[in-house]
Amino acid sequence: MLLWINGPFGGGKTQTAYELLRRLPGSVVCDPEHVGFGLRRMLPPGLRADFQDIPAWRQGVYEVLDLTLRTYEGVVIAPMTLVEPAYFEETVGRLREAGHEVRHFALLAERETVLRRLKERGLGGGLKRESFAVRRLDDCLERLSGSQFAEHIHTDRVSVVGVADRIAASAGLTLEPNRDGPLRHRLRRVRISLRHIRFD
Template sequence: MLLWINGPFGGGKTQTAYELNRRLPGSAVCDPEHVGFGLHRMMPPGLRADFQDLQAWRQGVYEVLDLTLRTYEGVVIAPMTLVEPAYFEETVGRLREAGHEVHHFALLAERETVLRRLTERGLGRGLKRESFAVRQLDHCLERLNEPRFAEHIRTDRVAVPQVADRIAASAGLTLEPNRDGPLRHRLRKAWTGVKHIRFD
C-alpha cells in the first residue's frame, strides 16, 4: 500500500509522513523529493528549475515506488507536493494502473496558516528562505482543492497526530497509540523539521 501525502509547501506533509512512520511498524518513508535533489545536483545551478518538469523525475519516482511496492512488505509513505494534473497521472495514476493500492491525501489549510508555518520553519529568516514555497502557494491551494486531488484533509486546527489518525482510518490501517505529551510532541516536531532542512 502507498500513502501519498500531498499538500502545499509548508502544509505538514513531512511531519505527517514521519508521524505515520513512527506509529506504523514496518512502514517506510520514500520521499520523491530526493529524486529531484539528485537531478539538481547533476546540473549547474543556473539550470536548476522545477525538477518536476523533468521527465527523468517523473519516470524515476514511478520506477522507484513501483519497485518498492512490489518488493517491500510494509506500507510505503510518500510526502510530496504534486499539483500538475499531467504529472499526477504520470506518477500516482501510473502506480494505480500498475495495480498498486494507492491512497492519496491532500493536506489543506488557509493561506494564513501555511504562511505562518513557513515562517516558523524559516530559521529566523522569515519567509525569505521559503520564497519558492510562497510563490507557489496560491497555485497549490487552488489546484489541490480540485476533486482529482481528493481525499482532502483540513489541517488548520488539527495537530499532526490527529491528521495521521485520519489518514490511517481512511486507509484501513491501525496505528500504535500516540503517547506523546504536549512537550514531547513539540520536541519531536522540531527534530523532524531540523532533520529535513536543506542547505542546497
C-alpha cells in the same frame, strides 16, 4: 499500500509522514524529493529549475515506488507536493494502473495558516527563506482543492497526530497509540524539521 501525502509547501506533509512512520510498524518513508535533489545536483546551477519538470524525475519516482511496492511488505509513505495534473497521472496514476493500492491525501489549510507554518520553519529567516513556497502557495491551494486531488484533509485546527489518525482511519490502517506528551511531541517535530532543511 502507498500513502501519497500531498499538500502545499509548508502544509505538514513531512511531519505527518513521520508521525505515521512512528506509529505504523513496518512502514517506510520514500521521499520523492530525494530523486529531485539528485537531479538538481547533477545540473549546472543555471539549469536548476523545478525538478518536477524533468521527465527523469517523474519516471524515477514511478520506478522507485513501483519497485518498493512490489518488493517491500510494509506500507510505503510518500510525502510530496504534486499539483500538475499531467505529472500526477505520470506518477500516482501510473502506479494505480500498475495494480498498486494507492491512497492519496491532500492536506489543505487556509493561506494564513500555511504562511504561519512557513514562517515558523524559516529558522530565523522568516518567509524570505521560504520564498519559493510562498510564490507557489496560492496556485498549490487552488489546484489541490480540485476533485482529482481528493481525498482532502483540512488541517487548520487539526494537530499532526490528528491528521495521521484521519489518514490511517481512511486507509483502514491501525496506528499504535500516541503516547507523546506536549514537550516530547514538540521536540520530535523540531528534530524532523532540522533533518529536512534544504541548503540547495
